[in-house]
Amino acid sequence: MSPDKLVRMANQIALFFAAQGDAAAPDAVATHLRQFWDPRMRRAILDHAKSGGAGLSPIAAAAVARLAVDEPA
Template identity: 40%
Template structure:
């Protein structure tokens, strides 16, 4: 998946979840990424965020602390 598409999808998720009441939106973003993204996409997103690449919604940036790296890398 292209980095642009991956960032767009993660940011759309964050934009939706930031409107939810209560706290824990970053944890919800991380949970959705962990549950719904295939391992290759999670690995790519983790690498992208670690490199400090631009464009990630602040909520996605916070969520990345809780995104699980796939077992194979």
């Protein structure tokens, strides 16, 4: 899956969870990514974030950063 599509999907998920507020939304998005995204998709979004994370919304970027803490290298 292309990075652009993953970014679009992550941003849509972040928009959905934005109603929870800036403090809770990134954790909710990260949980969603862990539970519903294939490991290859998670690796691809992590790689995209490592190379700058172009296009990720602030909530999506924060969620991917939280995801990076738990994902094996």
